[in-house]
Amino acid sequence: MKQSIFLLLIFLTVSCSKKDNVFTREDGLSSFSVSGLEQHLKTLASDDFMGRMPFTEGEKKTLAYLEEQLNQLSIEPGNGTSYLQEVPLVKITATAAPTMTITSKKGSFTLDGLKDYVIWTERTDEKIELRDVDLVFAGFGIVAPEYNWNDYEGLDVKDKVVLVMVNDPGFGSGDSTLFKGNTMTYYGRWTYKFEEAARQGAKGVLIIHDDVAAGYGFWVVQNNWNTSRLYLDRRATNPYFCEMVGWVTNPAAKKLFESAGVDWAATVSAARKPGFKAIPMNLKLSTTLSVQATYDKSYNVIGKITGAQQPDEYIIYSTHWDHLGIGKADERGDTIYNGALDNASGTAGMLELAKAFKSVKNKPSRSIVFLFVTAEEQNLLGSAHYAANPIYPIEKTVANINIDGINPYGKMNDIVVVGIGQSDLEDYLNEEAKAVGRYTSPEPNPVAGYYFRSDHFSFAKVGVPALYTGTGINHFEKGTDYGKQLQDEYVAKYYHKPSDEYDTSRWNLEGAVEDLKLLFNVGKRLSLENTWPWWKLGSEFRAIRENHPKQP
Ligand SMILES: [Zn+2]
Structure with a gap:
């Protein structure tokens, strides 16, 4: 009995002395220098x-x-004996037709790519053709059960292109309890809008751009015109992607509403309130994209102490x-x-x-x-x-x-x-x-x-x-x-x-x-x-x- 208490005491002493690694605020700080930082920065x-x-x-x-x-x-290699972690990616180069044709009951007109809208795709099909696809305005394009909000309620978006607003209902509402007020939630991000439209099975999705609500100008979006984009290589799980994703400018969106005979101001303000129902635009959209997909690997670098x-x-x-x-x-x-x-x-x-x-x-x-x-x-x-x-x-x-x-x-x-x-x-x-x-x-x-x-x-x-x-x-x-x-x-x-x-x-x-x-x-x-x-x-x-x- 005595002996085991003695052993326990030894054990406690040893484990305590192992814990002498106490936090000292100064430790390691002298290692940082402007010149060290600058050297790496200049090179990279x-x-x-x-x-x-x-x-x-x-x-x-x-x-x-x-x-x-x-x-x-x-620094030890962070992935077994290697500093590298393979990241399988696919490079998708989507080349959009220069214009998009919109047909309404009154006739048809075209929108100009780059100037009025920017589109691309996450699909790897060689040719994507949208012909007379119905457009529907789905408010913010948000499904948020915790906020009791569902812009897709009762809406079948299969074979349709949804038109949605950027950000979330809280933005500009002056109500900090509506979503998070002016602080953007993930529901406000463009990536979310694309993900949700795909979950709903939409053929395509276009976000209406707004400088203030997006947090950046349309030129940032324009940088995506007919360029290559990378995605995770998801051939193994093969999830559903929209055929077309992208943005339209605010003036182009207003033009769409006008030709559809839908009141822009009234509709946009209704979409900011709970209970809004999506509105079919009675417009048909046609355009094409040609796609080149190449699979390749990039790498994360990982080290460890x-x-x-x-x-x-x-x-x-x-x-x-x-x-x-x-x-x-x-x-x-x-x-x-x-x-x-x-x-x-x-x-x-x-x-x-x-x-x-x-x-x-x-x-x-x-x-x-x-x-x-x-x-x-x-x-x-x-x-x-x-x-x-x-x-x-x-x-x-x-x-x-x-x-x-x-x-x-x-x-x-x-x-x-x-x-x-x-x-x-x-x-x-x-x-x-x-x-x-x-x-x-x-x-x-x-x-x-x-x-x-x-x-x-x-x-x-x-x-x-x-x-x-x-x-x-x-x-x-x-x-x-x-x-x-x-x-x-x-x-x-x-x-x-x-x-x-x-x-x-x-x-x-x-x-x-x-x-x-x-x-x-x-x-x-x-x-x-x-x-x-x-x-x-x-x-x-x-x-x-x-x-x-x-x-x-
Ligand atoms: Zn960055």
Whole structure:
């Protein structure tokens, strides 16, 4: 008896001394430097990397660079003996006919592709022909049982093209209890509209564009005209896809309503209220698309530091390495979409994080994973593939921390939490910010639905609490208006354009280093704890985590 108590005491002493890995705020911080960050950023954003488009020479160079850097840092390969995870994709090049014919009782007219609408397809059939297909206006195209909302109620959309509005009923309603008011829910995203139309079995879907409600101008949509897009290779499961998906401009939609004899203003306002019934437009739409599909593989890059005490529990940092490659020339004749901020910067930041974790003398208790995903720009494909084929069990994944773009504007007093109120992770960030005299603030543009627009969303969709931050707006010297002005300028001048280049006259990485330290400290702390951060009450992802069969 005595002996076993003695043994128990020894055991307790040993396990206590193993736990000397306490959280020290300063540990590893000196590893971060502007020059280290800049070196990676310069390389990845250089013309030499050709805009880092999957399947191109730019991908090969990027993968080689990341593998070499991880290897140099002695980061373990994250997928068995390999740093790579294969992501099978299909490249679909859809070439739309230059016009679309609309026939009403009064006669017919044409809409011009690119100018009036932009369409494409997720199908791999060589030829897609829509001939005299009925158009029906289905409000927001939303089925949301928790909000008691169903725009497809009693509607048979088989062999029809549905016309839907962008965003959700809460937007602009002045009612914060209608959906989430001005904060966009996933129901407001274009990806949702396409997914729902396919679930309903529609032949096609067109979203009516609106600058304010979409959060970006029609030119962003126009970039999709007759280009190639990537999708996950789904030949194995063969789900249903609409034959045609896309957008129409607001003026073109008004023209459709007018020719159908449907009152635009009255209908759109009725569609914003519960109980709206879809309206057949009595218009027929005809157009064609020719399709070329090529199957290929891209790669996620994944590295790991195995935890010392809880190696089968994981903190996953994610960031996308890809961008848009080489495309249409801008007004300066530049064709290389360098994607310096989006997302050479996050990729560089993640290498700095990996270096910092390695610089800490004691190993983390939990494992730290560094996941560089592909094809984010093609609708979060690399992270979606990872979430569907996780290397580390989802229920053992404690948290995801995602970086998509770092702060290029110098030191900020704040750091933005995108999707504030979603998970406990923001409380960790709050504490770390406070400890260095900074603070967290809500995203300046919650209508744009940024929480659904980067790779952490793939983790959220499977229930893993996910933190996504953005550049603060309160500049430490020039104040809040200045920070906002810079962000508006970024969206107008640089976002998804060849001008998103690394430029020392415009960039100042000192603030980015400070932000990375915060994200590092959040992950470091999680890696030394036994706690499981959770989704907050009211988060649409809480139930997914709770219902996970192997929930911790
Ligand atoms: Zn991005």
